[in-house]
Amino acid sequence: MRVEYINPFVESAYNVLKEVLNCQVNRGELYLKSTSTPVLGVAALVGLAGDVEGRILFDMSKETAIKVASVMNGEELKELDDLAKATITELANMITAQAVTKLHDLGFKFDLTPPAIFTGDNMEVTTAEVEALIVPMVIPYGKVEINVAIRERL
Amino acid sequence: MPNTIEKTLLMDQEKLPVKQIKQDFKMVTFSLGGKDYGIDIMKVKEIAKFSQFTYVPNTPPFVRGVYNLRGEIISIIDLRIFFHLPVEKRKDGVENGLILRLEDYIIGVIVDSIDKVVGIASEDIQPPHPIFGDINVKYISGVVEYKGTLYLILDVEKLFGKEEQTVQKAHTLEALEGSLREKPGLGSTVKESVLVGQTEKDFIRETLKTFKSFHVTPVNEKWLEERYEQWRAERGKQGRDLQIKSVEEADEFLRTFYSPYTDMVWPEDFANSFLELIQEFSGKVFSVWNPGCGKGYETYSMAALFLSKFPDAILKVWAMDNDLLAISTAPNLVLPPENIPSYLLPYTIKGKQGIGITSQLKDRIFFEYHDILHVNVVPECDLILARDLVSFLSPADQGKILEEFYDKLKPSGILILGNHEEPIETGKWVRISNKSFSAYRKNIE
Structure with missing residues (x-):
């Protein structure tokens, strides 16, 4: 993945999480992966097109998702209902949009697709032809992994 | 020295519990690889500190050299290497050791540290248990507890005794060899020295792999052979053994491997050799793949050079590295203001931080x-610049990546490897190296 893309994603993930959850956010070590990645339980996926092609996946456990959605809504949610799902979708949208805005300022043109959310156990995601950059973010409610798989159009 | 030993002895005696007052066996205790051992004091001539050994070539790795003990020349054996235990490198070069008086001769051994002399009752010594890990059980004459610590008593006669010596040596060599392939029949006298050299080389291969993930294969074997002889001479002069025991020593060994000007801008004469390689170019787009580009010095040098010769060409470079820190600095690389070569000058610009690269080149x-081991999305290339990259991949990956280089290169394309590297399947490539670069073309026949 182009070096210029990394920082906007890391920064916007950090800023948005910190702002909406109002808590301590720690960034883990970045790394690359090309094999299939297990999905923790709840995954929000945003597609990217334009100068690049690919997608971003926001991945967290169900418990983390419920807690995050509770904090963002200011009320205790018991299960991953429609409201909770919509909240996680919104979070994914916010982070991606902010990153894309930053990239636009740097002269890269990206378009987004509306986020889709996947839930379930024992899921895996594979993007065979693109290696993924993993940005782990640790918050008090658990771990949110941001999995960015984009490549240049040749 | 005997005085101090007796003194410690006396002190320890005073503190002995009543049960052990009847003591008829005294041993010098010491530590090796964090465990405690003892040697019968009757075998110990003295406790010593060794500082300057004379290295003796063609000896097994555990022989550190010979030592002049007040006019008497004795051999020094490193017990830690002998038993394959980790060796702590000492800064001052002074090693703790014991001088042993065996039936036939005197020998010096190196240990981690000498502890003290303890007296015990010989009836308290128990036979060794066969599952003792680090040291072959046949060299242990017994185990004894003293003040809560278990000491393994080494049988030095068995270790170094004359009758056993040849057997032991052969045995140790066998153990050292490990994965060594069998050598075809050589004369028996020659065999041993070849075997020792081979074992040392194998050790070096192993340690380079461990410390630097540098894999010795046909890609870099020629260099290793030369470097090994140099290393032997260097280390011999310094009175040090051949083994690589730390990352620093591995770096030291690899010092001559790296290609020139890897982490800096290419100077003019070096740059001219690069242009010699790219004599003609007729197409419109010139695609370059530069895996392992690091901070981008070679990428910028190469790109600026190419454009200085072919200003109308469309140049596209895919430069990649799996070191996040290095590659992150590449797009905004700042150059030292002095010694910027003339070919790069048109592409530099003075910024707030210093001399940067213009966006025209960037x-x-x-x-x-x-990570090059993941899917590489690059078009067909006119040039693949991959210096000192392949050697740091596992042997299987080396083959795979070289194969990929071959596939991704246009028929007229050029592959540049590290100065001490060559492709494994030499039949598929034609060597077109010059004095500064190790370069290859596809052999299309």
């Missing part, structure tokens, strides 16, 4: 954070 390069 826009032709994609810097990517990428």
